[in-house]
Amino acid sequence: MMIDTRETQHGKSRPDAANLGFGQFMTDHMFLMDYEGDQGWRRPRIVPYGDLRLDPAAMVLHYNQEIFEGLKAYALPEDRVSLFRPQKNIARMNSSARRMVMPEIPEQDFLQAMQELILLDRDWIPKAPGTSLYVRPAMIATEAALGVRPAQTYLFFIILSPVGAYYPQGFNPTRIFVSDTYVRAVQGGPGEAKTSGNYGPTLYVSKEAAARGYAQVLWLDGKEHRYVEEVGTSNIFFYLNEELVTPPLGGTILPGITRDSVLHLARDWGLRVTERPISIDEVIQGCQDGALQEAFASGTAAVISPVGTIGYKGLDYTVNTGQTGELSKKLYDEIIGIQYGQRPDPFGWRYLLD
Numbered sequence: 001m002m003i004d005t006r007e008t009q010h011g012k013s014r015p016d017a018a019n020l021g022f023g024q025f026m027t028d029h030m031f032l033m034d035y036e037g038d039q040g041w042r043r044p045r046i047v048p049y050g051d052l053r054l055d056p057a058a059m060v061l062h063y064n065q066e067i068f069e070g071l072k073a074y075a076l077p078e079d080r081v082s083l084f085r086p087q088k089n090i091a092r093m094n095s096s097a098r099r100m101v102m103p104e105i106p107e108q109d110f111l112q113a114m115q116e117l118i119l120l121d122r123d124w125i126p127k128a129p130g131t132s133l134y135v136r137p138a139m140i141a142t143e144a145a146l147g148v149r150p151a152q153t154y155l156f157f158i159i160l161s162p163v164g165a166y167y168p169q170g171f172n173p174t175r176i177f178v179s180d181t182y183v184r185a186v187q188g189g190p191g192e193a194k195t196s197g198n199y200g201p202t203l204y205v206s207k208e209a210a211a212r213g214y215a216q217v218l219w220l221d222g223k224e225h226r227y228v229e230e231v232g233t234s235n236i237f238f239y240l241n242e243e244l245v246t247p248p249l250g251g252t253i254l255p256g257i258t259r260d261s262v263l264h265l266a267r268d269w270g271l272r273v274t275e276r277p278i279s280i281d282e283v284i285q286g287c288q289d290g291a292l293q294e295a296f297a298s299g300t301a302a303v304i305s306p307v308g309t310i311g312y313k314g315l316d317y318t319v320n321t322g323q324t325g326e327l328s329k330k331l332y333d334e335i336i337g338i339q340y341g342q343r344p345d346p347f348g349w350r351y352l353l354d
């Protein structure tokens with residue numbers, strides 16, 4: 001693929017490296033590519049970062065045909081740049097595309113687009129420990145037409161955002177709120193796709209949780225409100241009686257790449273690892289009798305996020321006396337070490353861009 005590149009004449013000033021936060025700043029350029037009916041993908045290009053033009057009837061604005069991904073580029077020693085298992089993100093984006101009746105993107109083109117864009121804006125990659133360049137690929141239906149059907153035209157774009165360290169002062173176990181009323185996904189729905197329609201409806205519940213002093217929502221299954229599914233936009237793990245348990249993927253849970261990496265490492269270390277349904281009753285019971293040694297969320301943004309408190313039906317339950325567990329810390333250190341090129345990479349997870 002030949003990417004037409006038009007560089008900006010007016011580079012932005014760099015944000016304060018100490019206050020990057022998450023997703024607040026965008027780099028100088030973005031990648032765009034159009035899809036037009038039977039002609040397929042056309043006009044791959046890198047242009048100065050800026051507004052998109054959309055017809056108000058663009059179908060994404062009405063029927064939510066949108067999918068996205070999230071991964072990070074890391075500054076490695078010796079000025080190298082790498083991604084973490086990007087082929088997995090591409091496969092997941094294409095699986096989201098199939099669910100939303102959108103066109104797939106060839107892996108090689110997708111990788112090339114990320115590579116050329118990231119290398120062009122490489123001096124935006126922050127270097128302080130724990131910082132990275134967040135990569136957000138997305139696709140939207142652009143055809144201007146009212147009527148519920150798959151669009152004929154799409155825009156694929158990639159934007160980049162330098163992000164700060166998630167744990168500048170070390171781990172801080174979070175308080176999570178179990179919603180026994182609202183659900184994120186149901187069997188047969190699009191829960192396993194990274195499509196924007198899965199996220200807007202969760203804001204109402206996060207707001208309620210935040211008002212009660214919780215950082216995240218723990219989602220239960222849509223049918224019985226009994227089995228644990230995910231926490232916020234992360235997957236969830238419980239270390240219970242020396243067994244690492246996570247709910248099985250089954251259509252309602254987002255297949256996290258961090259989740260997959262945790263499972264891989266834990267199995268490689270010889271831990272007992274099980275993907276099985278786990279009820280909220282078993283979790284609460286484990287908090288009470290001490291069987292629950294650790295609980296943590298996994299996702300690209302925070303990697304591993306220990307859970308300290310679980311609020312359920314008006315009561316707070318403490319996990320592992322509210323401290324960060326050893327396994328959580330060990331998994332975090334290992335994954336971060338691989339991502340930043342500070343540890344060996346036995347599974348070939350690093351993808352060097354230069």
Ligand SMILES: *Cc1c(COP(=O)(O)O)cnc(C)c1O
Pocket residue numbers: 070194230232233234235254255256257258259298299300301
């Ligand atoms: C993106 C996401 C995850 C985590 O996936 P990673 O690939 O590990 O970042 C988990 N749950 C939901 C709902 C998500 O959107």
